[in-house]
Amino acid sequence: MSMPDTSSHDSQVPDMTEPLAAADKLRKQSVQRGVAATVVPPIFFGVLLVGVWYLVSYGILEERQRFLLEPPHAVLTEGFLNGANLAEILGGLWSSTKVALIGLSVSIVLGMSLAVAMSQTKLIERAVFPYAVTLQAIPILAIVPLIQFWFGTGQFSRVIVCVIISLFPIIVNTLFGLQSAERGHHDLFTLHHASRWTRLTKLTFPAATPAIFAGLRISAGLSVIGAIVGDFFFGRGEVGIGQLLQKYANRLLGEQLLAAIVMSSALGVGVFLFFGWLQNRAIGKWYDGGGGAPT
Amino acid sequence: MSLWSTFSLPNGLTTVRAVTKFGRPSDEEDLRVAAALSFRDISMTFPDGTEALRDVSFSVDRGEFVTIVGPSGCGKSTLLKIASGLLANTGGTVEVDRERIGYVFQDATLLPWRTVQQNVELLCELHGFDPADRRRLATDAIELVGLRGFENHYPKSLSGGMKMRVSLARTLTLEPPVFLFDEPFGAVDEITRARLNEETLNLFEREQFAGLFITHSISEAVFLSTRVHVMSARPGRLVATYEIPFEYPRKPELRFDPEFARISGEVAASLEGAHT
Numbered sequence: 001m002s003m004p005d006t007s008s009h010d011s012q013v014p015d016m017t018e019p020l021a022a023a024d025k026l027r028k029q030s031v032q033r034g035v036a037a038t039v040v041p042p043i044f045f046g047v048l049l050v051g052v053w054y055l056v057s058y059g060i061l062e063e064r065q066r067f068l069l070e071p072p073h074a075v076l077t078e079g080f081l082n083g084a085n086l087a088e089i090l091g092g093l094w095s096s097t098k099v100a101l102i103g104l105s106v107s108i109v110l111g112m113s114l115a116v117a118m119s120q121t122k123l124i125e126r127a128v129f130p131y132a133v134t135l136q137a138i139p140i141l142a143i144v145p146l147i148q149f150w151f152g153t154g155q156f157s158r159v160i161v162c163v164i165i166s167l168f169p170i171i172v173n174t175l176f177g178l179q180s181a182e183r184g185h186h187d188l189f190t191l192h193h194a195s196r197w198t199r200l201t202k203l204t205f206p207a208a209t210p211a212i213f214a215g216l217r218i219s220a221g222l223s224v225i226g227a228i229v230g231d232f233f234f235g236r237g238e239v240g241i242g243q244l245l246q247k248y249a250n251r252l253l254g255e256q257l258l259a260a261i262v263m264s265s266a267l268g269v270g271v272f273l274f275f276g277w278l279q280n281r282a283i284g285k286w287y288d289g290g291g292g293a294p295t
Numbered sequence: 296m297s298l299w300s301t302f303s304l305p306n307g308l309t310t311v312r313a314v315t316k317f318g319r320p321s322d323e324e325d326l327r328v329a330a331a332l333s334f335r336d337i338s339m340t341f342p343d344g345t346e347a348l349r350d351v352s353f354s355v356d357r358g359e360f361v362t363i364v365g366p367s368g369c370g371k372s373t374l375l376k377i378a379s380g381l382l383a384n385t386g387g388t389v390e391v392d393r394e395r396i397g398y399v400f401q402d403a404t405l406l407p408w409r410t411v412q413q414n415v416e417l418l419c420e421l422h423g424f425d426p427a428d429r430r431r432l433a434t435d436a437i438e439l440v441g442l443r444g445f446e447n448h449y450p451k452s453l454s455g456g457m458k459m460r461v462s463l464a465r466t467l468t469l470e471p472p473v474f475l476f477d478e479p480f481g482a483v484d485e486i487t488r489a490r491l492n493e494e495t496l497n498l499f500e501r502e503q504f505a506g507l508f509i510t511h512s513i514s515e516a517v518f519l520s521t522r523v524h525v526m527s528a529r530p531g532r533l534v535a536t537y538e539i540p541f542e543y544p545r546k547p548e549l550r551f552d553p554e555f556a557r558i559s560g561e562v563a564a565s566l567e568g569a570h571t
């Protein structure tokens with residue numbers, strides 16, 4: 001086949017690319033401005049917070065009360081620069097990270113499989129969905145003693161806590177995503193006699209990826225919480241960050257306590273950012289929506 | 296039922312075909328075999344009681360480009376969905392080979408996670424063509440709609456007109472004998488629309504498919520078609536039929552021909568009547 005009307009197209013193609021290039025330049029400039037606008041305010045606010053912290057430590061608390069809020073530099077030297085303390089916190093953090101990662105992986109596999117099954121068969125959706133919602137509604141602290149009762153206080157029990165707490169967002173977001181493919185796209189696939197499997201792999205699953213990533217980011221944060229809550233509650237077995245928090249609080253070790261809190265927060269933020277990055281890598285090329293549904 | 300008069304085919308061949316309500320069964324038999332797409336007494340009533348179409352009969356042969364104009368909501372999209380099998384009609388019969396039907400929707404319906412090339416290859420993929428064939432067919436189709444150089448772009452970076460071109464290219468890969476268009480250029484600007492009309496015409500002149508086109512634009516209808524049907528407000532019925540006498544290949548200047556203006560005026564008047 002050759003082109004019917006070459007001249008008009010040839011003159012047209014550059015017309016279409018030039019505005020694109022110009023828009024790129026504009027976008028770059030506005031991105032630079034955007035970075036400054038997003039970085040400066042939080043830094044400013046952070047400095048302000050540290051200032052208030054010092055004010056409370058030295059201005060408001062008397063010396064004998066100071067263990068309640070040790071000043072930032074004390075947290076830094078005791079919690080982060082003291083080798084033995086740092087090793088202890090990092091060890092606990094690593095233990096909890098393992099639990100969180102295993103729990104999250106189980107949630108991803110289980111949650112996505114359930115959602116796919118639910119999307120394929122209305123009956124399964126009707127049967128399973130109420131329990132998924134119930135799972136979400138269970139106050140985690142109410143069920144932890146039962147888990148301990150049945151499975152003991154080992155890593156396995158902690159993983160279960162993690163799964164219970166992080167499964168729901170994966171199921172709901174995947175299911176929502178699988179149902180989000182447009183009507184017109186479905187018509188197109190129907191028109192060309194696509195099988196169920198083809199429709200799933202070439203249409204509904206790719207269409208679901210933005211929602212799946214939104215679910216992943218929520219669940220990743222929850223799995224960290226689950227790992228810490230389990231460890232904190234069981235209070236024995238392999239030492240995770242939860243047990244350390246409890247120990248530091250009981251022994252009035254304010255510096256280590258704050259350092260451990262900072263580290264576990266960093267872990268939560270870290271996994272959240274990691275999945276944001278992964279999302280951008282995986283679907284950023286074609287998806288121009290935001291970071292997905294708000295929590 | 297409409298009475299068809301004499302009209303010219305693009306290759307200069309002239310066909311006479313008359314159908315009347317009282318035509319002998321054998322005539323109708325012949326017609327059924329001949330036409331690539333035929334509707335006979337099509338009625339459509341949705342489950343909620345909405346009567347969308349009533350007794351619509353006409354056919355489109357290869358080398359014919361038939362356009363339907365009618366007020367919005369009169370059942371035009373419904374008719375195409377029935378033709379393609381997406382909807383089941385509640386009365387009458389449709390005859391068409393649905394194996395490789397071409398259907399261009401009002402929206403481009405591109406898959407956003409696929410590049411232009413991958414989008415154009417989609418239908419060949421669904422029909423199980425092997426990778427080499429599908430790459431070749433897609434490359435040809437992309438060339439044909441003037442999108443060479445954009446193969447690796449994602450839909451989000453394309454304009455409305457370009458998306459529509461991708462959608463056209465995607466349909467072209469199947470080399471469909473029957474080509475349905477549901478207001479494909481309704482969402483693009485006037486200049487792009489004129490150009491896309493010329494390209495559609497080129498495709499038709501080249502491929503000689505049976506074209507069934509739906510539009511709101513009278514000049515688009517007259518410019519493209521061998522025949523224009525005017526449809527009434529709901530329930531949709533054919534209220535008038537115009538044979539468009541201009542020979543193919545048609546030039547863009549045709550739009551400024553006095554005869555073109557006269558026919559457009561007639562169609563417009565008829566459409567005006569169809570609204571009430």
Ligand SMILES: Nc1ncnc2c1ncn2[C@@H]1O[C@H](COP(=O)(O)OP(=O)(O)O)[C@@H](O)[C@H]1O
Pocket residue numbers: 341342343345346347366367368369370371372373374529
């Ligand atoms: N699935 C449906 N159920 C009930 N009514 C419908 C359905 N689809 C379309 N209709 C109605 O049928 C009529 C014709 O619709 P459509 O064919 O889309 O009109 P148009 O001529 O604008 O393309 C409209 O009044 C529409 O509301």
Ligand SMILES: [Mg+2]
Pocket residue numbers: 371372373478
């Ligand atoms: Mg319509």
